Amino acid sequence: MRKDFGAKPWTYPQAVFVIGTYDENGNADAMNAAWGGLSDTTELTLCLSPGHKTVKNILKKREFTVSFGDVDHVVECDYLGLASGNSVPDKIAKAGFHIVKAEHVDAPLFEELPMALECRLKSYNAETGLLVADIINVNADERILTDGTIDLSKWTPIVFDGVNHTYRAFGPVVGKAFSDGKKIG
Amino acid sequence: MRKDFGAKPWTYPQAVFVIGTYDENGNADAMNAAWGGLSDTTELTLCLSPGHKTVKNILKKREFTVSFGDVDHVVECDYLGLASGNSVPDKIAKAGFHIVKAEHVDAPLFEELPMALECRLKSYNAETGLLVADIINVNADERILTDGTIDLSKWTPIVFDGVNHTYRAFGPVVGKAFSDGKKIG
Numbered sequence: 001m002r003k004d005f006g007a008k009p010w011t012y013p014q015a016v017f018v019i020g021t022y023d024e025n026g027n028a029d030a031m032n033a034a035w036g037g038l039s040d041t042t043e044l045t046l047c048l049s050p051g052h053k054t055v056k057n058i059l060k061k062r063e064f065t066v067s068f069g070d071v072d073h074v075v076e077c078d079y080l081g082l083a084s085g086n087s088v089p090d091k092i093a094k095a096g097f098h099i100v101k102a103e104h105v106d107a108p109l110f111e112e113l114p115m116a117l118e119c120r121l122k123s124y125n126a127e128t129g130l131l132v133a134d135i136i137n138v139n140a141d142e143r144i145l146t147d148g149t150i151d152l153s154k155w156t157p158i159v160f161d162g163v164n165h166t167y168r169a170f171g172p173v174v175g176k177a178f179s180d181g182k183k184i185g
Numbered sequence: 186m187r188k189d190f191g192a193k194p195w196t197y198p199q200a201v202f203v204i205g206t207y208d209e210n211g212n213a214d215a216m217n218a219a220w221g222g223l224s225d226t227t228e229l230t231l232c233l234s235p236g237h238k239t240v241k242n243i244l245k246k247r248e249f250t251v252s253f254g255d256v257d258h259v260v261e262c263d264y265l266g267l268a269s270g271n272s273v274p275d276k277i278a279k280a281g282f283h284i285v286k287a288e289h290v291d292a293p294l295f296e297e298l299p300m301a302l303e304c305r306l307k308s309y310n311a312e313t314g315l316l317v318a319d320i321i322n323v324n325a326d327e328r329i330l331t332d333g334t335i336d337l338s339k340w341t342p343i344v345f346d347g348v349n350h351t352y353r354a355f356g357p358v359v360g361k362a363f364s365d366g367k368k369i370g
Contacts, residue, residue, distance in 0.1 A: 001326070001327050002288075002294075002299075002324040002325060002326050002327070003324065003325055003326075003327060003330060003333065004288070004289075004322050004323070004324050005322070005323040005324065005325065006322060006323065007226075007227040007319070007320050007321060007322060007323070008227070008320070008323045009223050009225075009226050009227065009320070010302070010323045010335075011200065011202075011222065011223055011229070011251075011253070011302070012200075012253040012300070012342035012355070013198040013200060013342065013344045013355070014222070014223065015196065015197075015198060015222065017196075034223070035222055035223040035224065035225075036222050036223070036224070037196065037199070037200065037220055037221050037222030037230075038194050038196055038199065038219070038220040038221070038232060038347075039220065039221070039230070039232045039313070039314075039315060040194075040220075040232055040313070040314065041192075041194050042192040042193070042194065044196070045222075045224070045230060045232075045315075047223060047224045047225055047230075066196075068196070068197040071359050074359050074360035074365065075360060075365045075366055075368060075369065076366075076369070077366075078360060078361075078362055078363070078364070078365050078366030079365075079366030079367075079368075079369040080366070081362075081363075081366065082363060082366045082367060083366075083369075094369055095369060096369075103187075103189070104189075109187075114187075115197070117195070117196070128224070128225070129224075129225065130224060130230075134192070135192050135193065135194070136192055137189050137190070137191060137192060138189070138190040138191065138192070138193045138195045139187040139188065139189050139190065140187060140188055140190070141186070141187050141188075142186050142187070142188060145188060148188065149348070149349070150195075150348045150349070152346065152349065152353075156356075157197035157198065158359060158360075159198045159344060159355065160362060161337065161355075161358075161362075162223075163334070163335045164334070164335070164337065165361065165362040165363060165364075166358045166359075166360065166361055166362060167358070167359050167360040167361075167362060168337075168355050168356055168357065168358055168359060169356035169357055169359045170197070170198070170344065170346075170353050170356055171341075171353055171354035171355055171356030171357070172353065172354055172356070173346075173351045173352070173353055174256050174259050174343060174351075174352050174353060174354045175259035175260060175263060175343075175351065175352040176263075176350065176351055176352075177263055177266075177345060177346075177350040177351060177352060178263070178266075178267060178350060179263070179350075180259065180260045180263050181260055181261075181262075181263030181264030181265070181266065181267045181268075182264070182267060183260055183264075184260065184261070184264040184268075184279055184280060184281075
């Protein structure tokens with residue numbers, strides 16, 4: 001027997017995307033977004049309502065970063081989703097994050113979050129909130145690399161549980177993609 | 186120091202969305218999609234190229250389900266992403282999944298996967314692959330519920346690691362959303 005919950009924004013997983021932007025004065029902002037995902041090989045689609053300081057900044061600068069929340073910064077990432085850059089201009093400092101400019105886009109990275117996308121706006125629809133961007137580059141701090149590859153034994157991203165309103169760590173490897181499935185058929 | 190990887194489809198997390206459809210003869214199909222996410226409170230956006238049997242089915246039926254991959258069915262979910270419904274019409278049976286029709290849409294659910302969205306097509310762009318759908322209903326098997334709520338101690342969804350091509354289990358709770366962040370500021 002299945003129970004019906006009606007129409008809800010309940011997917012597993014949801015993301016903890018920390019979006020980094022500069023405003024016209026070079027002041028950095030960051031927000032935490034759960035909704036969105038890849039929409040092509042080098043394209044990201046996010047759902048962001050137009051009132052966000054982040055959206056205003058992206059529409060001005062056309063560029064932003066997306067860092068991935070991790071277990072070492074759960075409280076900070078949650079805070080960046082609660083406080084608004086419209087009313088708390090120093091929210092990044094309050095979160096204890098340190099800013100460094102991204103190399104390929106005019107947007108901030110955060111030293112504390114070791115992996116990020118550098119993105120350039122393709123389109124934004126203020127009515128639907130749909131924001132589509134090209135992924136220009138992926139970068140990662142050497143502290144999470146082994147033999148030049150991202151190593152999740154050195155760094156643990158998190159997911160958002162939108163049903164129970166908790167964050168969960170990435171857990172253990174449970175299978176190989178494009179491989180274990182070949183055992184069938 | 187950060188290392189640049191160039192433009193890559195590397196987000197954490199990525200999904201293991203198992204999309205269930207019927208064709209015009211009522212034959213069920215399923216595929217596994219990593220790209221997409223919520224695009225509004227009751228809207229899901231996926232990126233699916235037009236060659237998929239799934240896409241052909243959705244364009245005919247206008248309805249589909251999205252179940253979430255879990256640790257008990259990693260190999261099966263991976264297989265559903267490898268085999269094509271165009272050439273393997275009985276791929277669901279080969280995966281060992283059992284079909285039951287969804288209550289609110291004309292699409293199959295899989296007994297083995299206990300949580301799913303029931304979706305109705307809003308738009309599909311064959312050029313970009315962007316498929317937008319309304320979430321009509323969320324359902325979950327009572328075996329994963331506690332006091333009527335989805336309980337991740339009874340069921341463990343998985344995420345796709347698109348960098349290392351592995352699947353990972355949802356790990357432990359590491360924080361409360363909309364809450365722990367209030368400790369700051």
